[in-house]
Amino acid sequence: MSLILIVSIVIALAVIGYVLGVQRAVSSADGDQRILHSLKGYYGQNVALTVLVPSLLVLAIWAIAQPLLIDQSVSGLLNLEDSRAQSLAMADVRRVAEGLDTAIAQGALTSDAAANMDAETTDVRDLLGDIGVAVGSDVTPETLNAAQRYRGLSNTGSWARGFVVLAIALAGFAFALSRITKDFRARNIVERGVLVLLIAAASVAVLTTIGIVLSLIFNTINFLQAYPAADFFFGTRWEPSFSGRGGSSELGFLPLIWGTMFISIISLIVAVPLGLFSAIYLSEYASPRVRSIAKPMLEILAGIPTIVYGLFALLTVGPLLVSAFGQGGFFGVDWMSGGTAAMTAGLVMGIMLIPFVSSLSDDIINAVPQAMRDGSYGLGATQSETIRQVIIPAALPGIVGAILLAASRAIGETMIVVLGAGAAASLSLNPFEAMTTVTAKIVSQLTGDGEFNSPETMVAFALGMTLFVITLCLNVFALYIVRKYREQYD
Amino acid sequence: MTDYKISAKGVQVYYGDTHAIKDVDVDIEDKTVTAFIGPSGCGKSTFLRTLNRMNDTIDICRVQGDIRIDGEDIYDSAVDPVQLRAKVGMVFQKPNPFPKSIYDNVAYGPKIHGLARNKAELDEIVESSLRKAALWTEAKDRLNAPGTGLSGGQQQRLCIARAIATAPEVLLMDEPCSALDPIATAQVEELIDELRQSFSVVIVTHSMQQAARVSQKTAFFHLGNLVEYGETDKIFTNPEDPRTESYISGRIG
Numbered sequence: 001m002s003l004i005l006i007v008s009i010v011i012a013l014a015v016i017g018y019v020l021g022v023q024r025a026v027s028s029a030d031g032d033q034r035i036l037h038s039l040k041g042y043y044g045q046n047v048a049l050t051v052l053v054p055s056l057l058v059l060a061i062w063a064i065a066q067p068l069l070i071d072q073s074v075s076g077l078l079n080l081e082d083s084r085a086q087s088l089a090m091a092d093v094r095r096v097a098e099g100l101d102t103a104i105a106q107g108a109l110t111s112d113a114a115a116n117m118d119a120e121t122t123d124v125r126d127l128l129g130d131i132g133v134a135v136g137s138d139v140t141p142e143t144l145n146a147a148q149r150y151r152g153l154s155n156t157g158s159w160a161r162g163f164v165v166l167a168i169a170l171a172g173f174a175f176a177l178s179r180i181t182k183d184f185r186a187r188n189i190v191e192r193g194v195l196v197l198l199i200a201a202a203s204v205a206v207l208t209t210i211g212i213v214l215s216l217i218f219n220t221i222n223f224l225q226a227y228p229a230a231d232f233f234f235g236t237r238w239e240p241s242f243s244g245r246g247g248s249s250e251l252g253f254l255p256l257i258w259g260t261m262f263i264s265i266i267s268l269i270v271a272v273p274l275g276l277f278s279a280i281y282l283s284e285y286a287s288p289r290v291r292s293i294a295k296p297m298l299e300i301l302a303g304i305p306t307i308v309y310g311l312f313a314l315l316t317v318g319p320l321l322v323s324a325f326g327q328g329g330f331f332g333v334d335w336m337s338g339g340t341a342a343m344t345a346g347l348v349m350g351i352m353l354i355p356f357v358s359s360l361s362d363d364i365i366n367a368v369p370q371a372m373r374d375g376s377y378g379l380g381a382t383q384s385e386t387i388r389q390v391i392i393p394a395a396l397p398g399i400v401g402a403i404l405l406a407a408s409r410a411i412g413e414t415m416i417v418v419l420g421a422g423a424a425a426s427l428s429l430n431p432f433e434a435m436t437t438v439t440a441k442i443v444s445q446l447t448g449d450g451e452f453n454s455p456e457t458m459v460a461f462a463l464g465m466t467l468f469v470i471t472l473c474l475n476v477f478a479l480y481i482v483r484k485y486r487e488q489y490d
Numbered sequence: 491m492t493d494y495k496i497s498a499k500g501v502q503v504y505y506g507d508t509h510a511i512k513d514v515d516v517d518i519e520d521k522t523v524t525a526f527i528g529p530s531g532c533g534k535s536t537f538l539r540t541l542n543r544m545n546d547t548i549d550i551c552r553v554q555g556d557i558r559i560d561g562e563d564i565y566d567s568a569v570d571p572v573q574l575r576a577k578v579g580m581v582f583q584k585p586n587p588f589p590k591s592i593y594d595n596v597a598y599g600p601k602i603h604g605l606a607r608n609k610a611e612l613d614e615i616v617e618s619s620l621r622k623a624a625l626w627t628e629a630k631d632r633l634n635a636p637g638t639g640l641s642g643g644q645q646q647r648l649c650i651a652r653a654i655a656t657a658p659e660v661l662l663m664d665e666p667c668s669a670l671d672p673i674a675t676a677q678v679e680e681l682i683d684e685l686r687q688s689f690s691v692v693i694v695t696h697s698m699q700q701a702a703r704v705s706q707k708t709a710f711f712h713l714g715n716l717v718e719y720g721e722t723d724k725i726f727t728n729p730e731d732p733r734t735e736s737y738i739s740g741r742i743g
């Protein structure tokens with residue numbers, strides 16, 4: 001039974017249940033709605049929720065559990081020792097099974113023929129190729145056998161699924177309807193049902209976060225078993241080798257975090273003053289007309305995808321900087337040899353962060369009460385004295401928060417660095433030299449064809465974990481500052 | 491005409507289309523306390539704010555008419571509102587201390603106007619202002635605590651201290667005692683009386699007793715009009731306008 005069919009039947013049941021629930025409630029009160037415990041709609045909602053929630057929950061669990069169980073039982077048939085070979089073979093099995101399904105759907109095979117097909121007598125690969133399903137290698141009897149078994153189990157599974165889910169929905173339907181009397185506290189139960197739904201929604205986000213963090217942690221531990229921790233955290237050289245001969249990779253973390261910090265600091269030096277000044281201009285000086293034009297413009301800047309900034313860095317800013325600081329350039333110095341440099345990426349990232357800083361700070365400055373400004377003007381302070389001595393101090397916790405948020409973004413930014421800063425991991429002090437960051441290296445470690453269990457690829461998890469810890473500390477620090485300041489002046 | 495500290499003629503104030511002050515003429519004498527009374531929403535605060543151009547900060551507010559302080563038209567384009575406000579101080583209806591320490595709140599005005607040559611002089615100004623505002627005994631041990639941490643009435647006295655620390659010539663006080671207990675009120679009234687020796691004070695109040703106690707002149711506002719203006723004694727004992735009479739005897743408001 002297909003998923004759509006099951007879901008539509010359940011929803012239809014819920015709708016019918018709602019209508020019947022309302023009718024039953026009204027008739028249980030002999031048509032006098034005032035003596036019902038709850039509004040009549042609640043009785044209907046109660047029936048609908050009792051139909052929907054348990055059955056859809058079972059459906060969701062089933063959808064996760066069935067493939068796992070089938071995989072386990074089918075892969076027993078293949079009898080392979082190595083877990084990698086096993087997973088490759090299972091991929092083939094799934095593909096063949098899918099191919100057989102397509103063949104039946106197109107009428108090229110009857111389902112009996114598919115179930116009884118024999119790899120010794122039929123060229124399954126050819127047959128599937130004819131209907132547009134490409135299989136990587138010839139289909140062995142074991143694979144075909146497993147695929148047939150896979151299909152069989154899936155079929156039984158989906159029938160059982162339909163049966164169980166509908167049974168639960170019907171049971172809920174009957175149970176909820178039978179409980180309706182005029183004193184039944186439908187409103188309280190619906191309230192609790194709504195609470196459960198909200199908790200479920202919140203836990204999806206929380207559980208996903210926990211899952212991501214756990215997977216980062218376990219993979220980092222795996223990596224650190226394959227590669228010495230001291231060499232990773234204190235190594236000054238980043239020279240991964242993809243040849244797979246082993247032992248020749250140097251995966252030192254320091255040059256990457258150096259690049260990350262260097263570029264982030266350049267970008268903050270650009271973004272914080274410009275963003276803050278434009279926020280002050282917009283909120284304190286600009287006329288409403290200017291503000292209504294300039295603020296959306298700044299927000300458009302925030303909406304530009306970072307890859308576009310990356311292109312801008314690569315094609316415009318880099319060459320411009322070379323023509324100023326390169327050999328024979330405007331300043332007559334030879335500091336810069338190529339367009340990709342920490343400076344290029346830092347400048348462009350700074351421009352990207354301006355609207356971020358300014359729009360947050362603008363909101364915060366606007367939130368400073370007008371009475372505070374009046375108090376200062378009333379004492380004969382000028383506008384800039386008022387801003388410097390009253391408004392900025394009052395808005396400071398929020399502004400610090402905005403800056404730290406911008407710093408988190410700078411540290412996590414990837415595309416601009418990939419295109420603007422180059423790929424050489426170096427511990428240089430020269431901002432006009434190519435440099436790279438943690439994020440850019442995560443990308444390059446995973447876009448090769450390295451096997452996904454060598455230290456060269458697993459290092460991505462360790463890098464991601466470290467980055468995560470750094471941004472987490474930054475955010476905690478931001479919260480701490482904001483809270484400390486609040487205590488003082490609220 | 492130059493005998494008067496402030497002289498306003500034909501003042502009109504609009505908030506957008508709302509006509510908040512209608513053709514008001516008032517002459518305020520030097521070294522006098524003038525009380526503005528009237529029902530809520532009649533425009534007392536609005537008129538007070540025209541006297542130091544605080545209405546400039548409200549976009550939709552328009553002021554017309556002629557207001558002179560010491561004979562100088564304060565709405566003239568040559569006048570610097572910043573200087574004007576240093577001369578005409580203001581205590582607002584709602585206490586609005588800055589998010590700074592008590593000391594810095596009071597020192598704010600003297601610092602921006604360069605009234606103290608050194609730290610000792612500044613300390614001196616802060617102490618005497620806090621004493622005059624009847625806050626010194628409560629605040630002397632916590633001068634570095636934030637001003638926003640004081641109680642509402644203490645904050646109001648802090649704002650009074652802040653305003654007199656700048657040594658204004660005219661002090662505009664918008665309901666300075668609305669959040670104060672009787673003892674602090676008495677102290678502030680004493681302060682007002684003392685200030686009268688050197689400046690003129692304009693005070694908005696909802697308390698008839700207070701107006702009678704502290705002021706020499708009283709102006710009664712009603713729906714944006716100045717209904718009656720004259721000697722406080724006369725207004726309270728023998729008002730000319732029937733509206734004034736019913737207001738003071740508690741029949742409108």
Ligand SMILES: Nc1ncnc2c1ncn2[C@@H]1O[C@H](COP(=O)(O)OP(=O)(O)OP(=O)(O)O)[C@@H](O)[C@H]1O
Nearest residue numbers: 505508510529530531532533534535536537548583
């Ligand atoms: N910022 C403003 N924008 C628009 N209208 C305003 C503004 N401030 C005051 N008004 C209007 O002007 C009129 C006079 O207000 P004002 O604050 O001067 O009254 P008030 O006499 O001080 O009252 P209260 O005794 O309650 O303080 C009111 O009708 C008010 O709605």
Ligand SMILES: [Mg+2]
Nearest residue numbers: 534535583664
């Ligand atoms: Mg008022």
